Amino acid sequence: MQQSIAEYMQTVGQQARQASQTLASASTKTKNQALMAIHDALEQQQAEVLAANQIDMQNGRANQLDSALLDRLELTPARFAAMLQGLKDVAQLTDPIGEITDLAYRPSGIQIGKMRVPLGVVGMIYESRPNVTLEAASLALKSGNAIILRGGSEALQSNKAIAHAIQLGLQQSGLPETSVQVIETADRAAVGHLITMTEFVDVIVPRGGKGLIERISREARIPVIKHLDGNCHVYVDSQADLDKALAIAFNAKTHRYGVCNAMESLLVHQAVAEQFLPAIAAKYAEKQVELRGCEQTQKILGQQVIAATEEDWYTEYLAPILAVKVIANMDDAIAHINKYGSHHTDAIVTENYTLARQFLARVDSSSVMINASTRFADGFEYGLGAEIGISTDKIHTRGPVGLEGLTSQKWIVLGDGQIRQ
Amino acid sequence: MQQSIAEYMQTVGQQARQASQTLASASTKTKNQALMAIHDALEQQQAEVLAANQIDMQNGRANQLDSALLDRLELTPARFAAMLQGLKDVAQLTDPIGEITDLAYRPSGIQIGKMRVPLGVVGMIYESRPNVTLEAASLALKSGNAIILRGGSEALQSNKAIAHAIQLGLQQSGLPETSVQVIETADRAAVGHLITMTEFVDVIVPRGGKGLIERISREARIPVIKHLDGNCHVYVDSQADLDKALAIAFNAKTHRYGVCNAMESLLVHQAVAEQFLPAIAAKYAEKQVELRGCEQTQKILGQQVIAATEEDWYTEYLAPILAVKVIANMDDAIAHINKYGSHHTDAIVTENYTLARQFLARVDSSSVMINASTRFADGFEYGLGAEIGISTDKIHTRGPVGLEGLTSQKWIVLGDGQIRQ
Incomplete structure (x- = not known):
């Protein structure tokens, strides 16, 4: 039975929303174990991932992609090693979730502060570089968010192979496998659904050419963390x-x-x-x-x-x-x-x-x-440890976006039975 | 010559953007003087404002508005006094703009931190209560933002009279009169323009019934700080x-x-x-x-x-x-x-x-x-000093929104000639 693209994306969205509820209260230890389990699974899957990447490279050459695009698409052994190291680096970052700040007493006797929490579900849309699949997934997991990844069709085999390794790692860790989902269709309508499913997706992060980002900003019904020019x-x-x-x-x-x-x-x-x-x-x-x-x-x-x-x-x-x-x-x-x-x-x-x-x-x-x-001007140089993008907007987050850009703060109130007069 | 609603809104937007550049670097002293000048002008204009409000009330009764709406619309002497006091209160709030936090050295030798800055231009859309005109304007000014106000048609005369007093105050203070603009047309198309002028408006704050807020969220091309249900x-x-x-x-x-x-x-x-x-x-x-x-x-x-x-x-x-x-x-x-x-x-x-x-x-x-x-759960009880709304979103700001919700943070880098290796 043929599933429509709308139904497929609906299912992906529902699964992501459900996974995000588990992730939001996952302990730092569980999240770090998941990152290291993904590391190990990816290391074991190296041959499969590189072989999948070679298929993308062959298709790319057959489709006469330009050399800059092919260069970004290629997973060399050095780039693969950098991906593995990236997972270790993210595991070592301080977990932003649960941080309580500004806790202070008010005249009413209540004590009021802020607690850092995940956004929920991140929708990531990007082109060519398959290593973004892993970087974005690891930052989302560490910050307690589920993520839906939509890479370019030119990198589909590579992205699927990396996603498979991520699933293997998640299985080990006990976190939901649907914490990280890769859209496995070349149908462009998938993006249209992803950026308008307000009930399932909390933020969209596009990475790619100006045309892609402008189109997504124009059509999205969900807040976008976007980067346009750097003049x-x-x-x-x-x-x-x-x-x-x-x-x-x-x-x-x-x-x-x-x-x-x-x-x-x-x-x-x-x-x-x-x-x-x-x-x-x-x-x-x-x-x-x-x-x-x-x-x-x-x-x-x-x-x-x-x-x-x-x-x-x-x-x-x-x-x-x-x-x-x-x-x-x-x-x-x-x-x-x-x-x-x-x-x-x-x-x-x-x-x-x-x-x-x-x-x-x-x-x-x-x-x-x-x-x-x-x-x-770079997330690593600024000490964010990693970077999911650079925002040229002023709303929510501005400049290099690390883990904190994928979080929000809720208010917490500690009382002893206070009521409003 | 008849000006189209599109041209009118374009002009309002351009003027707000221009004013926002002056406001962004206005000193705390200048902003507070402007608030107090508006206080004095409003006090002098009390008879005119209350007379304008009586016209709205008469029209409202003629149009058979329900009693709850008429109650919100009415400016009693007590409510007028509260508006005046509100200006004094906002003048006494700590200015959030320019605050530098988290300034720390990096291994490269640069020192990196964050500076709080205004968002730029706020578009406020609200119903009935004319005192919102003054509250929103005063919070925008204190946080260094220009504001475009679009109140309900039922409160148009009241809002125009309050806006006139605001203009008189701004003239005294040397800040641009276009820092605060009230949309003076009942044409509903004005809202459609306001929420899509991405080049001139940085954030939309709607306050009103659920229908209004849902429509604005659906149609806006600009980020919305919105409040839906409180269950x-x-x-x-x-x-x-x-x-x-x-x-x-x-x-x-x-x-x-x-x-x-x-x-x-x-x-x-x-x-x-x-x-x-x-x-x-x-x-x-x-x-x-x-x-x-x-x-x-x-x-x-x-x-x-x-x-x-x-x-x-x-x-x-x-x-x-x-x-x-x-x-x-x-x-x-x-x-x-x-x-x-x-x-x-x-x-x-x-x-x-x-x-x-x-x-x-x-x-x-x-x-x-x-x-x-x-x-x-209230901006005053939480110590924000004032509240422009309560956000039920997670992006940018969550819960009661005070001055800080109308600001962003930019990164600042202090060096001694450092270059990237």
């Missing part, structure tokens, strides 16, 4: 230590190009532009970074600089290209960042105490930095 | 102090009937049911509270108890009616609450340490209480 800035102030500025501007642009926390626009105060720009341009030239500058930048650096258009200030290049602008003062720098930026990560380089404080307060981005490279 | 429970455990249980069960039901934190179902452990139920039933009888019970309840209390149907366990009566169930043990009580309840507020009465801890951890509600009346 990051470094502003070199007139009172910058120029050695620090050189190191930071070079690192933020060239450490890695295709990442969301790379700098895409460099803003330089006019008082130091003539000294700083030639020095940093020489370093960029070694890395063949293409510069697109405002008029003043062109005046200082000459022919090596292409004229920047209005569009350049908005652009996340994800490539060895940098927009450069000479700025009259910090107010203009902040106005530029808040207008053209994507509210992801922006840094100032300055030794001035008052300007540094103002920049921190007034730049409306998920990470605001003083004298540090934008490349630090 | 609250008190569970009297076998190890309850029955004097405390009597006081709490009586207070939770009869202190006020039409409020979301009133108890709607009473669960009683079978070991104490024969002792407890007749005692509490005698107290309820004095207040003419109608009891609807399970079979065992009927056996113990006899003819005074109507048989409860499955529907009763789900119902928020908001009336002198109570569902009563005898329960075998705490596990069953928790299962009942998590199944039939609305995840609002639920309490246990017990002297048992282990059961109390388990109840706190396992009941999935925005407020979970031990030995206290559910009536305490």
Whole structure:
């Protein structure tokens, strides 16, 4: 008998909701044992998982997927080892669930505080990288959430093989096997159901291209923790230590190009532009970074600089290209960042105490930095231990999202028989 | 020239977004001065506001609004005085904006923490009570947010008069007049625009009947802080102090009937049911509270108890009616609450340490209480100083929402020139 996609997703949702009730009160010990049982099962299933991945790779080549996509799809032995290590790392993270904070007495005599609890059911939608299957599942389990995983069709065999290992581990641990479910259909309608089952799913986390994320945000009936652009800035102030500025501007642009926390626009105060720009341009030239500058930048650096258009200030290049602008003062720098930026990560380089404080307060981005490279905007660097995504929204969670982003807080009231007067 | 409703809302949205940028970095002093200037302006405009309210009342009577609605609509001198006092109270609250927490060093040498920031623009949709106009505006201003207010058409003249006083106050303070905007059209399409202008509005707070809130949740493209049912429970455990249980069960039901934190179902452990139920039933009888019970309840209390149907366990009566169930043990009580309840507020009465801890951890509600009346679930009782609503969602904020619910946290990174290795 053919089950409709709507019925299938309904069943998946119901099972996830049911599993989440067990997970919510699972002890830290049980959750960690489950993570280690998954570790062991995955280790034993290595040959099967890598073989499944090879099928996806062959299909991908046959379907002429581009090389970047194929690279993300491939599970090398090194990547497999990193997946195993990731499980151990998550097992070692502090369990956020049950943490009680701010417990204080009120004049009525009741004592009021907050207790951290899981969100319930996470719906994860992602493309190509099969290791996300394991990362997302492990973070969900540790934070007491059930998870429904919908990977790309190009990674279906890999994801199914990883899911099988996860099931084997969950069986060992006594937690419900339906704590982690992988959608095993290539039918695109599955996503439409997943993002609208408000009764079964509490939050959607999409990871992939901008098109995917925009579509999901538009159509979801469930809150979405989403990450759009990373158009990051470094502003070199007139009172910058120029050695620090050189190191930071070079690192933020060239450490890695295709990442969301790379700098895409460099803003330089006019008082130091003539000294700083030639020095940093020489370093960029070694890395063949293409510069697109405002008029003043062109005046200082000459022919090596292409004229920047209005569009350049908005652009996340994800490539060895940098927009450069000479700025009259910090107010203009902040106005530029808040207008053209994507509210992801922006840094100032300055030794001035008052300007540094103002920049921190007034730049409306998920990470605001003083004298540090934008490349630090990352869950691991921030000490979250792991990262399920980076949020460019302000609601619920902003910036790198670790275990805490998959939790909520409920109020608890401890009394001795108090009644309301 | 006729402006379309779409253009009008677009203009309102743009103005709010622009105002929010000024508000985000306004000092605590400036914001408090604005609140007090609004206080003074409102005091001077008292005659005009009360006259406008009388027009709404006349129209309401002409349109045959029911008496409960007319009661909520009316601005008596006492309510007007409470509005003025509310402004003073909000001015005295601690400013949440700019608070830096969790600042700690990482192995890389950067110091990382979180800074509390406004959400940006709040869209508030509400019915009848004109004092909400002022409460919402004052909480938004104090938390550095711009706000767009859309009250019910029945309160339009009152809301316009209050808005006028707010504008006068804002003019005195130097903050943008567009920090607070009241939608001055009865056209229902305005709401449709307000809840979908993702570029201009960051959060929607609806307050009103369930129909209104469900419609807004369904159609909004912007995150909604919403409050649906309050189907609250008190569970009297076998190890309850029955004097405390009597006081709490009586207070939770009869202190006020039409409020979301009133108890709607009473669960009683079978070991104490024969002792407890007749005692509490005698107290309820004095207040003419109608009891609807399970079979065992009927056996113990006899003819005074109507048989409860499955529907009763789900119902928020908001009336002198109570569902009563005898329960075998705490596990069953928790299962009942998590199944039939609305995840609002639920309490246990017990002297048992282990059961109390388990109840706190396992009941999935925005407020979970031990030995206290559910009536305490309230922003003022919790010490938030004020309340813009009560959230029954888990995302962003749960339970009573005060100033902090209108804020977010951004990451801040303090370095000495660190670059990513």
